[in-house]
Amino acid sequence: MSRIAPAGAPKVSEKTGIQRESPPLFKVLMHNDDYTTMEFVVEVLESVFHKSSPEANRIMINIHVRGIGYCGTYPFEIAETKVVKVHGLARAEGFPLKCTLEEA
Template sequence: MSIHKHQHDEHTQTAERQQIQEPPLYRVLLHNDDYTTMDFVIDILENVFHKTPAEATRIMLLVHRQGIGNCGEYPRSIAETKVVTVTKLARDRGFPLLCSMQKV
Protein backbone atom coordinates (compact mmCIF):
# COMPACT_ATOMS: atom_id res chain seq x y z
CA MET A 1 0.00 0.00 0.00
CA SER A 2 2.84 2.41 0.70
CA ILE A 3 4.20 1.84 -2.83
CA HIS A 4 0.99 3.16 -4.38
CA LYS A 5 0.95 6.12 -2.06
CA HIS A 6 4.56 6.94 -2.94
CA GLN A 7 3.78 6.80 -6.68
CA HIS A 8 0.80 9.08 -6.20
CA ASP A 9 2.92 11.61 -4.30
CA GLU A 10 5.50 11.73 -7.12
CA HIS A 11 2.77 12.33 -9.69
CA THR A 12 1.22 15.09 -7.61
CA GLN A 13 4.56 16.82 -7.17
CA THR A 14 5.23 16.68 -10.92
CA ALA A 15 1.81 18.11 -11.70
CA GLU A 16 2.34 20.97 -9.26
CA ARG A 17 5.60 21.95 -10.99
CA GLN A 18 4.04 22.15 -14.44
CA GLN A 19 2.69 25.55 -15.32
CA ILE A 20 -0.50 25.80 -17.30
CA GLN A 21 -0.27 28.45 -19.99
CA GLU A 22 -3.40 30.35 -20.85
CA PRO A 23 -4.11 30.68 -24.58
CA PRO A 24 -3.22 34.09 -26.03
CA LEU A 25 -6.09 36.55 -26.15
CA TYR A 26 -7.23 38.64 -29.08
CA ARG A 27 -9.00 41.98 -28.88
CA VAL A 28 -12.04 42.25 -31.18
CA LEU A 29 -12.43 45.77 -32.57
CA LEU A 30 -15.19 47.64 -34.39
CA HIS A 31 -14.20 50.43 -36.78
CA ASN A 32 -16.27 53.51 -37.54
CA ASP A 33 -17.67 54.21 -40.99
CA ASP A 34 -20.10 56.75 -42.40
CA TYR A 35 -22.88 54.29 -43.27
CA THR A 36 -23.46 51.75 -40.49
CA THR A 37 -26.20 52.95 -38.17
CA MET A 38 -25.64 53.41 -34.45
CA ASP A 39 -28.64 51.19 -33.75
CA PHE A 40 -27.11 48.35 -35.77
CA VAL A 41 -23.80 48.66 -33.90
CA ILE A 42 -25.65 48.56 -30.57
CA ASP A 43 -27.57 45.48 -31.77
CA ILE A 44 -24.29 43.75 -32.71
CA LEU A 45 -22.74 44.59 -29.34
CA GLU A 46 -25.75 43.27 -27.43
CA ASN A 47 -26.34 40.11 -29.47
CA VAL A 48 -22.89 39.00 -30.61
CA PHE A 49 -20.81 40.30 -27.69
CA HIS A 50 -23.53 39.98 -25.00
CA LYS A 51 -23.12 43.55 -23.75
CA THR A 52 -25.76 45.28 -21.66
CA PRO A 53 -27.59 48.16 -23.36
CA ALA A 54 -25.48 50.63 -21.34
CA GLU A 55 -22.20 48.90 -22.27
CA ALA A 56 -23.25 48.64 -25.91
CA THR A 57 -24.10 52.34 -26.06
CA ARG A 58 -20.80 53.29 -24.42
CA ILE A 59 -18.76 51.20 -26.89
CA MET A 60 -20.81 52.44 -29.87
CA LEU A 61 -20.11 56.06 -28.88
CA LEU A 62 -16.42 55.25 -28.51
CA VAL A 63 -16.40 53.79 -32.03
CA HIS A 64 -18.27 56.83 -33.34
CA ARG A 65 -16.06 59.42 -31.63
CA GLN A 66 -12.63 57.77 -31.71
CA GLY A 67 -12.99 55.66 -34.84
CA ILE A 68 -12.46 52.34 -33.09
CA GLY A 69 -13.80 50.47 -30.07
CA ASN A 70 -12.87 47.35 -28.13
CA CYS A 71 -15.67 44.78 -27.96
CA GLY A 72 -13.77 42.35 -25.73
CA GLU A 73 -10.82 39.99 -25.46
CA TYR A 74 -11.19 36.33 -26.38
CA PRO A 75 -9.15 33.24 -27.29
CA ARG A 76 -8.27 33.19 -30.99
CA SER A 77 -10.98 30.81 -32.21
CA ILE A 78 -13.73 32.74 -30.42
CA ALA A 79 -12.39 36.10 -31.65
CA GLU A 80 -12.26 34.80 -35.24
CA THR A 81 -15.83 33.52 -34.99
CA LYS A 82 -17.06 36.87 -33.69
CA VAL A 83 -15.29 38.77 -36.51
CA VAL A 84 -16.85 36.48 -39.13
CA THR A 85 -20.29 36.71 -37.49
CA VAL A 86 -20.24 40.52 -37.30
CA THR A 87 -19.01 40.82 -40.89
CA LYS A 88 -21.72 38.48 -42.19
CA LEU A 89 -24.50 40.23 -40.25
CA ALA A 90 -23.31 43.63 -41.48
CA ARG A 91 -23.10 42.52 -45.12
CA ASP A 92 -26.52 40.87 -44.92
CA ARG A 93 -27.94 44.25 -43.84
CA GLY A 94 -25.93 46.18 -46.45
CA PHE A 95 -23.50 47.81 -44.02
CA PRO A 96 -19.73 48.10 -44.57
CA LEU A 97 -18.98 47.72 -40.83
CA LEU A 98 -15.39 46.58 -40.31
CA CYS A 99 -14.60 44.22 -37.45
CA SER A 100 -11.02 43.12 -36.80
CA MET A 101 -8.93 41.40 -34.16
CA GLN A 102 -5.46 41.98 -32.77
CA LYS A 103 -3.34 39.96 -30.39
CA VAL A 104 -3.30 41.39 -26.89
Protein backbone atom coordinates (compact mmCIF):
# COMPACT_ATOMS: atom_id res chain seq x y z
CA MET A 1 0.00 0.00 0.00
CA SER A 2 1.53 3.34 -0.96
CA ARG A 3 1.46 6.35 1.30
CA ILE A 4 0.74 9.81 0.01
CA ALA A 5 2.77 12.59 1.64
CA PRO A 6 0.90 15.72 2.72
CA ALA A 7 1.26 18.73 0.45
CA GLY A 8 4.48 20.62 1.12
CA ALA A 9 6.13 17.73 3.00
CA PRO A 10 9.77 17.14 2.05
CA LYS A 11 10.47 14.17 -0.13
CA VAL A 12 12.42 11.37 1.47
CA SER A 13 14.64 11.04 -1.58
CA GLU A 14 15.93 14.62 -1.36
CA LYS A 15 19.64 14.88 -0.62
CA THR A 16 20.68 16.78 2.47
CA GLY A 17 24.01 17.90 1.08
CA ILE A 18 25.92 16.15 3.85
CA GLN A 19 28.81 14.09 2.58
CA ARG A 20 30.48 11.58 4.82
CA GLU A 21 34.22 11.18 4.63
CA SER A 22 35.71 7.72 4.71
CA PRO A 23 37.72 7.11 7.86
CA PRO A 24 41.49 7.22 7.42
CA LEU A 25 42.97 3.82 6.64
CA PHE A 26 46.03 2.20 8.16
CA LYS A 27 48.24 -0.63 6.94
CA VAL A 28 49.05 -3.39 9.39
CA LEU A 29 52.61 -4.64 8.99
CA MET A 30 54.21 -7.68 10.63
CA HIS A 31 57.95 -7.71 11.33
CA ASN A 32 60.46 -10.54 11.25
CA ASP A 33 62.28 -11.70 14.35
CA ASP A 34 64.63 -14.58 15.12
CA TYR A 35 62.30 -16.39 17.52
CA THR A 36 58.70 -16.53 16.26
CA THR A 37 58.06 -19.70 14.28
CA MET A 38 56.87 -19.56 10.70
CA GLU A 39 53.98 -21.85 11.63
CA PHE A 40 52.79 -19.42 14.31
CA VAL A 41 52.95 -16.48 11.89
CA VAL A 42 50.81 -18.42 9.39
CA GLU A 43 48.30 -19.31 12.14
CA VAL A 44 48.02 -15.64 13.15
CA LEU A 45 47.58 -14.48 9.56
CA GLU A 46 44.80 -17.03 9.06
CA SER A 47 42.99 -16.42 12.36
CA VAL A 48 43.40 -12.66 12.92
CA PHE A 49 43.58 -11.41 9.33
CA HIS A 50 41.37 -14.14 7.76
CA LYS A 51 43.94 -14.98 5.08
CA SER A 52 43.74 -18.19 3.09
CA SER A 53 46.48 -20.73 3.73
CA PRO A 54 48.35 -19.95 0.46
CA GLU A 55 48.13 -16.20 1.06
CA ALA A 56 49.23 -16.55 4.70
CA ASN A 57 52.24 -18.59 3.57
CA ARG A 58 53.13 -16.00 0.92
CA ILE A 59 52.98 -13.18 3.49
CA MET A 60 55.02 -15.24 5.97
CA ILE A 61 57.74 -15.75 3.34
CA ASN A 62 57.79 -11.99 2.66
CA ILE A 63 58.21 -11.36 6.37
CA HIS A 64 61.02 -13.91 6.57
CA VAL A 65 62.87 -12.74 3.43
CA ARG A 66 62.23 -8.98 3.43
CA GLY A 67 61.90 -8.44 7.17
CA ILE A 68 58.35 -7.09 6.92
CA GLY A 69 55.01 -8.16 5.48
CA TYR A 70 51.73 -6.44 4.66
CA CYS A 71 48.74 -7.95 6.48
CA GLY A 72 45.92 -5.63 5.38
CA THR A 73 44.47 -2.12 5.40
CA TYR A 74 41.76 -1.15 7.86
CA PRO A 75 40.20 1.85 9.62
CA PHE A 76 42.29 2.84 12.65
CA GLU A 77 40.20 1.15 15.35
CA ILE A 78 40.10 -2.17 13.50
CA ALA A 79 43.81 -2.03 12.65
CA GLU A 80 44.70 -1.21 16.24
CA THR A 81 42.53 -4.07 17.54
CA LYS A 82 44.24 -6.53 15.19
CA VAL A 83 47.70 -5.37 16.32
CA VAL A 84 46.74 -5.76 19.99
CA LYS A 85 45.30 -9.21 19.28
CA VAL A 86 48.48 -10.34 17.46
CA HIS A 87 50.67 -9.09 20.31
CA GLY A 88 48.47 -10.84 22.88
CA LEU A 89 48.56 -14.17 21.02
CA ALA A 90 52.32 -13.91 20.51
CA ARG A 91 53.06 -13.06 24.16
CA ALA A 92 50.84 -15.93 25.33
CA GLU A 93 53.06 -18.29 23.29
CA GLY A 94 56.29 -16.59 24.39
CA PHE A 95 57.06 -15.01 21.00
CA PRO A 96 58.27 -11.42 20.48
CA LEU A 97 56.26 -11.03 17.23
CA LYS A 98 55.75 -7.36 16.36
CA CYS A 99 53.03 -5.66 14.31
CA THR A 100 52.87 -1.96 13.53
CA LEU A 101 50.47 0.49 11.91
CA GLU A 102 51.29 2.82 9.07
CA GLU A 103 48.96 5.38 7.56
CA ALA A 104 47.84 4.19 4.13
